[in-house]
Amino acid sequence: MRRVAIVGAGGAGKTVLANHLGARLGLPVTHLDDLRYDAAWDVVPEPEFVAAQRAVVTRDRWIIDGNSTASMPIRFAAADTIIFLDLPPLVCLWGIALRRLRYRGGRHSDGVHDRITLAFLRYVLGFRRRHAPTVRAHIAAHGEHAELFEVTSRRQVNQLITGLDSGGRDV
Secondary structure: OOEEEEEEOOOOOHHHHHHHHHHHHOOOEEEHHHHHEOOOOOEOOHHHHHHHHHHHHOOOOEEEEOOOHHHHHHHHHHOOEEEEEOOOHHHHHHHHHHHHHHHOOEEOOOOOEEOOOHHHHHHHHHHHHHHHHHHHHHHHHHOOOOEEEEEOOHHHHHHHHHHHHOOOOOO
16 A cells, blocks of 8 residues: 545544544655635635646555545555445444534644535435445546555454454455
8 A cells, every 4th residue: 555545425434534544654644634625615716726736646655545436436546445435324424423512613733624504414325325325426437547445344344454463454
């Protein structure tokens, strides 16, 4: 694992996993929200967002966590590993609630971006039905060369981490 793309619904644990893997593997971590939004949480222009991702993926080693489906081809084509956190919506909502309790909203130095809106909650609730098929299509079209870890529970995420910590790679 030298170039890792992590995707999944909000609250699935992308940032926590990215930070853990980055520390474990000695890889720099980029959170897509840091590229997508400016300091005032305004969306940066699309060409700037795409250019920033292209700059990251040209590096030899990286982890990128985030969901922008429009730019998945950029990340997946360059990744040697794709981790798709396909957790149930209620598990993700619980993750969002815990994040709110822990961080009290806003933007934090460890990559956590805690901004809850009704649209965001709808996105999380409908992720498996509306967005997961698009993620899988992008993986098939642009990431067929990469090792894929598709996990559907927190237990499997923990098994993935444990496997990496013990030198294994199996989920």
